[in-house]
Amino acid sequence: MVLIIGGSHQGKLDFARERFALSDADVFLCDGSAEQIDTSRRCVACVDRWALNRLRAGADPLAEMEAILPRLKDAVVIATDISAGVVPVDPLMRAWREACGRMTALLAAEADEVWRLFCGLPQRLK
Amino acid sequence: MSTYISGGCKMGKSMWAQRIALAYAGREPLYYIATMLPGDEEDEARIRRHREERAGLGFITLERGRDILLALDGADPSGAFLVDSVTALLANEMFDARGFYPEAGEKVADDLEAFVARAPNTVIVSDFIFSDAAIYDDTTEAYRAALALVDRRMAARCDNVLEIAAGIPIIHKGVLPI
Numbered sequence: 001m002v003l004i005i006g007g008s009h010q011g012k013l014d015f016a017r018e019r020f021a022l023s024d025a026d027v028f029l030c031d032g033s034a035e036q037i038d039t040s041r042r043c044v045a046c047v048d049r050w051a052l053n054r055l056r057a058g059a060d061p062l063a064e065m066e067a068i069l070p071r072l073k074d075a076v077v078i079a080t081d082i083s084a085g086v087v088p089v090d091p092l093m094r095a096w097r098e099a100c101g102r103m104t105a106l107l108a109a110e111a112d113e114v115w116r117l118f119c120g121l122p123q124r125l126k
Numbered sequence: 127m128s129t130y131i132s133g134g135c136k137m138g139k140s141m142w143a144q145r146i147a148l149a150y151a152g153r154e155p156l157y158y159i160a161t162m163l164p165g166d167e168e169d170e171a172r173i174r175r176h177r178e179e180r181a182g183l184g185f186i187t188l189e190r191g192r193d194i195l196l197a198l199d200g201a202d203p204s205g206a207f208l209v210d211s212v213t214a215l216l217a218n219e220m221f222d223a224r225g226f227y228p229e230a231g232e233k234v235a236d237d238l239e240a241f242v243a244r245a246p247n248t249v250i251v252s253d254f255i256f257s258d259a260a261i262y263d264d265t266t267e268a269y270r271a272a273l274a275l276v277d278r279r280m281a282a283r284c285d286n287v288l289e290i291a292a293g294i295p296i297i298h299k300g301v302l303p304i
Contacts, residue, residue: 007256009274052261084134085258097259118254118289119132120278121298 002076003107006117012078013045015115015122020076039071045078051103052096061099062106069110077111079104127303128242130280132252133290142290143208143249144183149304150206150247156184157207161215163191191218194237195244203245212238212252212280216273226265231272235279242283250284252277 004012026042030050051061108114114126164170177187190197220230281287286300
């Protein structure tokens with residue numbers, strides 16, 4: 001597995017497309033309504049948005065991610081780092097922030113490569 | 127040699143930017159381009175105080191809240207320039223009393239690219255505001271996307287790209303030019 005992290009709009013998906021020669025059809029982009037990750041794709045992007053959707057549905061995204069990890073072992077996973085702002089007042093957003101931190105650490109532990117994007121520039125962390 | 131600096135709030139970005147600009151200047155003039163437009167009396171007092179502090183370091187302050195290229199009119203382009211900050215410049219270009227200009231990110235990136243082409247010894251300071259747990263309204267999100275667009279275009283264009291974390295520079299591209 002390859003994990004790519006970084007803040008919003010930092011060029012994570014552009015980097016993934018170029019480095020791993022991904023086509024549009026290879027990428028499962030989690031939007032505001034994604035409930036189930038399509039693990040047949042080569043790349044899963046915005047798992048942070050998926051985690052928020054699952055929390056809104058009352059589910060546990062960390063446990064669900066752990067369960068599908070074996071099916072992501074050859075995937076490129078992209079997670080936005082949402083860990084470095086003010087603690088949100090809203091309990092749902094607080095739970096989201098914590099779930100994303102734990103999920104990112106879980107993915108990084110599994111990943112063979114971890115990259116961080118900053119202003120469009122990649123840095124390999126693992 | 128151009129340098130682009132970003133990082134979190136109060137991490138030491140401006141301090142590093144000043145040190146690098148001082149190193150660039152040598153015997154050439156040293157300019158500080160202030161991009162903040164004063165909103166009230168308190169801002170004006172703060173700006174006066176900062177200008178006096180910088181004058182002690184040898185900086186000539188030029189105030190340009192918009193159209194940053196105009197700051198080069200009458201300045202010596204072989205001097206050193208410190209642009210602080212992209213964040214304020216973009217906000218001024220994107221929002222005014224009459225409305226919201228979504229194309230401001232492209233405009234600011236075009237202007238800064240042209241600026242660096244004419245004045246190569248430039249240090250530019252931005253702010254990293256992209257890692258918080260919030261879903262923003264469309265206007266705020268458009269501003270964040272525009273700032274990141276400027277960051278990415280300028281990171282590609284500049285010789286050095288630094289992230290300042292806890293006062294420590296992380297070199298993402300080039301060198302620490304001191």
